[in-house]
Amino acid sequence: MNKQQTETMQNTLAQNKNLLQNEQTLVNKQVGLNINKNSENLDDLLEFVKKETQTFKDISARGSSYVSIVKSENGTRFVINKATNEKLGYPTEIYIGYKDEHLMIFNAEGMAVNKLTVRQTKNKITIYNTKLVDEIINHFGIDFSEITSKSFAEGYFENKGREILYVKLL
Structure with missing residues (x-):
């Protein structure tokens, strides 16, 4: 791979990363979820999931149960x-x-x-x-x-x- 191909690939990766970050921000706003990326405390997420969402009754594929x-x-x-x-x-x-x-x-x-x-x-x-x-x-x-x-x-x-x-x- 030459220098130009490497630079093109790096630019494409950077653009994709920005698109993913923008998409995640939009998704978070749509569901009313505020995520602090540096936080390990999941209490807010658990509270949100328990109070405002529902899970499907049968979401497991064979072998994926605990x-x-x-x-x-x-x-x-x-x-x-x-x-x-x-x-x-x-x-x-x-x-x-x-x-x-x-x-x-x-x-x-x-x-x-x-x-x-x-x-x-x-x-x-x-x-x-x-x-x-x-x-x-x-x-x-x-x-x-x-x-x-x-x-x-x-x-x-x-x-x-x-x-x-x-x-x-x-």
Whole structure:
């Protein structure tokens, strides 16, 4: 690539960057969202999403859920997918609890909390604990009368020293 081609490519990239920035500003104005690019505080965004937007009921593609639950005659299990497991740091011990309508999961290694020892299988965590799965199903009122498995894709991560996954199960 010669000097002129390099300069042309750099100019094109700069123009595209400006167009993207202008488009993002326009989108932000249209939805009434004010984003501070230097801010790591997502409270405003979360408040906006919870109060002024709605999510589609089934937005997940196969494999993109955070967790899934299987409840059938052949077995009961709770599965944390590969990407979620990676984000949690491939834990050997996890905390599973809840806050409001969210199931909470985090890496509990070395912490003095009620935790569950888990094993990695193909980079996923599969928990065969019928009592725990039944407790989760009953707490959140998940209906398995006509299905044997359900995946949950609505959630978010929050870092409070460690990544905490909040998955909406209602």
